[in-house]
Amino acid sequence: MNLKMKSLLIVALGVSTTLAGCAGGGGAEPAEQTAEAEGPAAEQPATEKPAAEAPKQEAVEPFTVSLRHIQIGEAQKFRKAILDDVVAATEAEIPGLAFELDGVEDQVNRFTKLPAEMAAGNPPVIFDLFGGTGDALKYAKAGRLLDLTPILDELGIRDKFLNLSQFTLDGKVYGLPIGGNTEGFYYNQTMFEQYGIAPPKTWEELEAAAETLKGNGVTPFAMGSKGAWVPLMMVNTMIGRYAGPDSINGFLSGQAKWNSPEVVAAFAKYKEWVDKGYFTKGELGLEYADMLNQFVTGKAGMMFDGSWRSSVFKDPAQAFDLTGKVGYFNMPAVPNGVGDQTYVNGNYGNGYGFSADLDDNERKAVKAFIKNLYNDDMQLRGLLEDGVLPSMKLSDEALSKVEDPIVKEVMNLMKNAGGAFSHFDSVVQSDVYKESEAQIQKLIAGQASPEEVGEALQKVQDAANAAQ
Known part of the structure; x- marks a missing residue:
């Protein structure tokens, strides 16, 4: 019986005498009651109390x-x-x-x-x-x-x-x-095996891998630079390598300069790779999604991207034939780079x-x-x-449930890193970041030299710092 809508039944356990009655309780019958007391009246059907009304709920305003x-x-x-x-x-x-x-x-x-x-x-x-x-x-x-x-x-x-x-x-x-997240290089394991390339552990090995791929008609690095933040991922890590991990926060404090030789060296290396044809042809007209498509269709052997991309490579609907055949490695140390080269970008x-x-x-x-x-x-x-x-x-127990080999590699690399530096777009002022987007696209298009990029950025940085 629904207890919210009805009261409990009360069963008649006894009847009254002709002069006065006494209701029987839940225990034994009183001794003075006689057999006559168990007449037809005892067989009367149980009665219900009036059903109790359900409590009214206040109307909820959507x-x-x-x-x-x-x-x-x-x-x-x-x-x-x-x-x-x-x-x-x-x-x-x-x-x-x-x-x-x-x-x-x-x-x-x-x-x-x-x-x-x-x-x-x-x-x-x-x-x-x-x-x-x-x-x-x-x-x-x-x-x-x-x-x-x-x-x-x-x-x-x-x-x-x-x-x-x-x-x-x-x-x-x-x-x-x-x-x-962190950012690093994804690589086509099948292609690397085909051309005898080992996952690069040094800068020299990275550039040798790029040359081998290019020599076999494969774009070394997939890239889509219509959204300038995409190439700036790689540039940010190059700055962390050439100018040191402390340089990223140093732009805001004034301890690091965009036009310093170390930072300009990072822009120069990126421009060198552009000129060598290491990036996707026509990258300034390609979106972020196009970069992924270049990689998963085998048109490029490597792709610099965030750790958030790892889920794509276990999904056949997105990775196609490359499903489960992708590896990951950090950007190697650069020759004569400043600071601890084991640092990773971590955001x-x-x-x-x-x-x-x-x-x-x-x-x-x-x-x-x-x-x-x-x-x-x-x-x-x-x-x-x-x-x-x-x-x-x-907890360690929770983390032990990770089975994806790319995610495990990413976590292992971060665990063994000396530390982490941020992406500069989370540190510098908006005006500075907007200028960095304009300048990297000019660099790629051949409209500005690495030195001109550094000077333009430092000019905006100085103005932004002075306005604080």
């Missing part, structure tokens, strides 16, 4: 929360699946909540839509956010981002993050990295930010979203399914 993400396209399908599950769990947890998802290409969100929304004071409630001086910290100073510190303390997860520096201002946290700069202007319902939704996304299960899932390095501390 509300929507906007969520801007960059998980679009086939290569992001694993991350999108994780996001969808987090959204569903959060909607189920918060009565009346419905998310409005807005998928936008990464660069469009970062450099076009979000800056305009921040200037107008109307960003989405939840949005993809890049950390560092030019993005998260700038918006935090302007009062546009929610201080997450109280929420993290309440959830007990503040100390679980590996690195929140790119989202922290004056001791307060204004964004959360969804994962970490915890991409994640989610939240609008500072929230009502009570939106704040509840944000808290639940953070709880459902930033936990051990989702961090491990991102690592196993998408190759995204965790931004939170995971």
Whole structure:
């Protein structure tokens, strides 16, 4: 019987005498009761009390929360699946909540839509956010981002993050990295075996591998430079090798100069590789996705990309015949490079930010979203399914579940590295980074020399530093 709708039945255990009655309880019958007392009256059917009314639930007012993400396209399908599950769990947890998802290409969100929304004071409630001086910290100073510190303390997860520096201002946290990443060379194992190439461990071996591939009609490095951030990945690591890992943060402090001989040497090496035909012909007209296509179709033997790409190479729908046949190695040490050459580029700069202007319902939704996304299960899932390095501390037991050979190699290389340096776009001001995009494309097109690139960047850097 439904206990929420009806009361329990009360069974008549006894009847009254002709003058007065006494109801029988749950125990034995009173001794003075006689057999006559067990007449027809005892056989009367049990009666029910009137059904109790169900408690009335207060009407829930529906509300929507906007969520801007960059998980679009086939290569992001694993991350999108994780996001969808987090959204569903959060909607189920918060009565009346419905998310409005807005998928936008990464660069469009970062450099076009979000800056305009921040200037107008109307960003989405939840949005993809890049950390560092030019993005998260700038918006935090302007009062546009929610201080997450109280929420993290309440959830007990503040100390679980590996690195929140790119989202922290004056001791307060204004964004959360969804994962970490590093960048290095992916290579076609079958092709390397075919041409007798071993995974390069030195700079000389790397350039010898490029020459061997080129000599066999294969582009050494897949590249798509229409989005300037793509070639700048490789340039950033070259700077870390030639000028040393401390140089990246040094641009902002003034301790490193874009026009220094060491940094110019990095631009010069990149230009040398362009002139030798090591990169995809027509790279300035090719997108990031085109670079991947060049690699997986065997038109290029190597590709410099982020660790986030690793999931592609276990998916036949994306990697085709190259599925399970891709290796990974770090950029080798450069001859006479400055500093510890075992350092890797390591970033915890991409994640989610939240609008500072929230009502009570939106704040509840944000808290639940953070709880459902930033936990051990989702961090491990991102690592196993998408190759995204965790931004939170995971146990050795959890990490032991990794089976993807590329991810295992990436984690091993990071474990044995002397340290990590960031990508300069998370450190320098927006004006400086925009200038770096313009200058690298000029360098590739032969419209600027390495020395001219360094001078142009240092001029903008000096102005940006003086304006702080």
